[in-house]
Amino acid sequence: MLHFFRFIKYLFRLSIIRIVIITTVTICICFRGTGVLVTDYTASWIGNSFGGGDKWVQIKIEDMQVDGEGKVYTNSIWDEAGREVGIYHNGNIIGKAEDLHGWGRHGGKAIAIDKKHIYVAMQQSAEVNANGDYPTSGTTWYCVRRYNLAGKAAPFPMGRGWDNSMLIVSTKGAITGLATANQRLYVSDAAANLIRVYDTNNLGKQIISFTVSHPGKITIDRNKNLWLIQENTGKVLHYSPEGKQLSGTINNIGKPTAVVVDRKGRLLVADNGIRQQILIYNIRHNPNLIGTLGTQGGVYADTPGIIADTKLYDLSGLGVDLKGNVYVNSGLHGGTDLRKFSPSGKLQWQLLGLHFIDNVDINPLTDGLDVFAKQEHFHMDYSKPVGKQWKYQAYTLNPFKYPQDPRLHTSPTSVFFRIIQGKPFMFLTDMYNSFLEIYRFNSKTDGEIAIPAGMFVGTNGKGGKAIPGDWLTTQPNKGEWIWCDHNGNGAFDQGEYDSNYDYPYIGGWWVDSKGDIWKTLRTHDGMGIRHYPLQEIDAKGNPIYSYRTMKKQKTPNIFTDLRRIEYIPETDTMYLSGFTKEHPASRDNSKWYGSELVRYDNWNTTYPQQRWRLQVPYNPQDNPEVLTASMSVAGNYIFLVTFKQAKVYIYQANTGKLVKTLKPGKEVASESGWIDIPYGIRAVRRSNGEYLVFVEEDWKGKVVFYKLKF
Template sequence: MKHKLLRQIGKLYQKQHINNLLRRGISRNNRRLKFLLGIIAGFITVTLIAIYLTGRVTSVASTQTTSTIKTYTLPENNTYISSNTDKYTTSATNNYTFSAQDTYTPPATNSYTLAATNAYKTSWIGNSFGGGNKWVQIQVSDMYVTPDGTVYTNTGWDEAGREVGIYKNGDVIGKADDLHGWGRQGGDAIAVDQKYMYVAMLQAADGKPGEDYPPKGTTWFCIRRYNLSGKVAPFPQGRGWDKSMLIVSTKDKVTGLATDGQQLYASDKAANLVHVYNTATMKEIRSFKVNNPSKIALDKQGDLWIIQDKNKIGHYSPTGKQLPGAIADVAQPSAIAIDNKNRLLVADNGPRQQVLIYDIANKPKQVGTFGTQGGVYSGKRGEIGDLKFYGLSGVGTDAAGNIYVSNVGFNRSGVDLRKLSPSGKLQWQLLGLQFIDNADADIGTDGANVFTKDEHFVMDYTKGSGKEWQYKGYTVDRFRYPNDARLHTTPTAAFVRRLQGKRLLYLSSEMMSERLLMYRFDGEIAVPCGIFGKGKEDWLTNEPTNSSWIWIDANGDGSPQTNEYQTTGEKDDSVWGWEIDSKGDVWLAAETGYIKHYRFGGLNAHGCPIYSTKAVQKTPMPQPFKTLTRIKYFPEQDAMYLSGYTSDRPNIDGDWGLVGTEIIRYDNWSKAKKIRWRIALPYEVNRDPKLHIKAMDAIGNRVFAASSKTPDVFVYDATTGKQVQQLKPGPEVAGEGGWVDIPFGIRAFRRSNGEYLVFVEEDLKAKVLMYRLPG
């Protein structure tokens, strides 16, 4: 396998994936769709993407207490053959032979019957709902609120298909149909009148000959008309397969929409135009010039207020005449609305993080604000509060003057949707916080504090499923630490460690495991303090480019300087495995056949962990591995867990980024590297969906392995290597689980009472699964 080329292809795929340019779909009749490949033509083949990093939903039975557990047989020809039942047995001749000193013979049988004490509970964190028909979408790009308080949202992509969400009274009540797959996505604008909603969306070339789709290489940026329950509302001369689309541009997105019930106004930023359409016929009436038009609000006189440049809001008549009263004192206007008093509400996504209120009866005059100045960074920085906003993407109001805001953090941190009374009292809050994310628990508080890449949750394990967590802190500080890698890359999973009494956060970065990020804490804020990097980074200007490198924050400012870098002298391009052990040592495992061990050098004066290129040991991967993918080490036991592919069980399908076919435990690692056991992992490449392992972890006396394309977690005894349990999502989450995308998509923690917490990435419904297993 050409590892470097595949990683480059994967990195390109991932960038498009995160930026909504290549999207996953859910097909008609529950069959997965074809993917939108025209956007990145020439780089990624249909086969590679369909095999590996695609969107998906798997629904499983609700049973959680099972009597018979899947185990796996290694036949003599090293091919895994599934029986017709859900039971896999190990043959009596399942001997694993390595060198003369390392022969391991497993027991004759590997079937297990679980007693009732092995029951477990399924729970989750990060979403207000568990799944099924109800979940909060992963992003909100625009929002409209009707007089009765119904909230309509739009965004380019939601993993489970709620690009347009409909919410009311703190509940999910619907979504718009058919915006997920067949080259269709949502968009950045939405408007609603008494009869229809108008949705900005895109349609890519994905149809059959004779169907009304764009020609190859062309994308339609459209307005699609729906009724208020989310069903398409076609019209004469409508475009698309169902004649419900109005093509606005083939160059760029529709960036703003507003309607008075008779006329629909649409911002076409690529052409510097605002188009005006008749809402009954959807025919264009006129258009007029506006520079950089974005979000639009219509006041009670019918005049338009249009966000234009970074800090400008223009004022126009319905015919396009520029009117006096432009507003230019908002740092970063991101959303706009008119309230029940005909005042202009402007969401300022700059340092203020507030809604600014303007009297527009004559010359616009700011007459008030809504929300705490500084938002989530006021008071105790990062601490969530009812009036502490962060990443404002939408604002609206109902007939009673209640104010609605959508917070999305920075660089896709999820959704925090709130309704507040005119006096600022929280009426309800809906959360959908997790995407390409996983959690870890703080050993210093026995798991009472749980962290994801951006969020801090406080846990109460006496409560029922989905109710254990409380959203405590948003740990990214965009304004104080603008070079935080979380603002520029896509971190994926948390490692929480206690070193010298201090809590530290480590994050794997990108779905390709490109780098390891390090953070110290200042209250709720995770302050950047180190990076293990691999070369050029787009958001940095002074990093080494010809070698892998380490950055340690020497002056405590959270931003890399030239004199703070160390170069390793080689590029670690093939690293999939990262580990931070309990002593703070960093381990990395490279596919190309080596392990690096960086020793923890204590904390510097600012609380940053110290690592040095002079305190590293490089070790060849041990037998019987041919490819190394993951690593886990316990210094107290000197026990090493490695995974990958072996000559006995090779990578016969060419897949990459997976755990592999085996996990092997080595005892007395630092001296003898003696094999204790070998686990033959589930690996069935001829079934649909494929069964193979994407992520692994170990804690206490358990080893956990998460399947990539099926919602299964296989549980093994860490002493014997025998399978003892199998976890599936339970009825608490409607038996659903999406694919595990990220290399560290499972994380295990053991509480002092013996209970195991097992966190699993769950992108489908914007949450993290949490299995609770008795000790």
């Protein structure tokens, strides 16, 4: 009888659904042993102006050119889905250059156009077993590749490469600037300190070359003279077409990153220094600064970090059309923020492609309305249509005030956002769990900027310093360390480190709701769990941790290789994943999640109790291979996502039984890239009982999210 009434209730609800038109919601029905569970879920996304399929905004535009009609041609060194060269018009995507992804090919730092062709700076590496014209082993060609204006490769008689469309400029370093005028192609060969000049009608022929120290991007004025950036000097130089240096050097630009001459003959320079503006010069005689585009100070003006129409940041690209519109690209540190401005400086449209190997987390205080990625803050309105629920609220990175911000020098990928003792903090780790970065917020002093506050770094398995490079000269010479910004200046100063030496192979990190930090160590001596209790929030607002107060905990005997950890202090519940004797790893991969997940109750008691043991999706022999990538515990459920299929598995937290699976729906073109980070899924339960599930989508510059209710 009970099952009968449940069935009637189900039929009634189904009839209601049938008479309500819901165009963006997929209805999924899942049966359990205790009855019927109906789950409604919607797929959507954050961080890209388009949802996928043929349309996505590429990441990290390095250079751009604009034709007279306002078509924008862009170049990126790498776009995961293959839009290294994108073509945009009127706020829409209209194409891309083909065959710049795979077979050792990448985009580059410069691009130029004329009435017939696109000239793309790119690189071609050697490829084993490749047919045709490729570099020899150990050699890389830094080339100009020619395309027609539709993005099809355009071979030429002296062309190189597998399809004869490449002009090899160097084997020493990347091309840093390109420009065309009067059937000439000007190429900045920075490795040789040369400007090389080629005949566009006979592209394999170099006409002349002339010496310029550290040449960068180039533009050409009405008199066919060159204005070019001298990299790392703050200068824009002036040259004749034949290579004679002319008067008019501009010396006082903070960090020029792009140049263009507009229809009025004015020189526009993107200043990526402290001004974060487009500088406009009259160059009829000696250059004279006559105007600017954008708010002085850019995104750091007024309330630092807040995104606004004329607040620019991380400038990398600049272009103009014949109507006097100006096109600017921001996002040099990883994403794309492409904007068109009218001649009067009013924003016309904006295109965003903000994410690569990135996921998000919510601010618990705002119940999912504020979402944070490693560099971006989004404000959400879930009542809006699919793909429109997010607003780009703020950019949280300030390289001028905090030049040692680890985000500028490392590659974080995953966010844990926590409210600890009433204060917001952001924790970041990377693809390999090698570090955990800590950021605090102070709206009075820094607006929306995330302030470097602390960092955990694992022991270097090869010995020596834990962090490579020369940006961190104060770190200990060996072992692992915890840094805390004791003086509150956001810099890594002497005397701010606590050092230690431990097993080097980290399986995972976790920051619990109290602010305690947990770490697992892979294949260790049986004591593979590290617990760092939060000691205090100091006077500067930093959370304090130490090795002195660190607690070592035993790895349960089930595991031979411990990977992920999530601890729930409110219920003293521990979730651990890894490989076991029964289900070992087929090969070693430091990013893998493991083959089993185990829940323990009463973890911090003398006798923790194993509640259940679950074999997670894991079959490396399948094609494509099935590997669990990440997990997230929220409310009454556990959410897992697989590596290559991006399929979400939902389990009951109490029983470990499978409830439902989710896959990217038509809202995101039924596609996803790989889940390539250890925390590629983040699930949260809102106060209304609704669940939000955010999933990395590293293919087309976004984060996918699901909205569902049980």
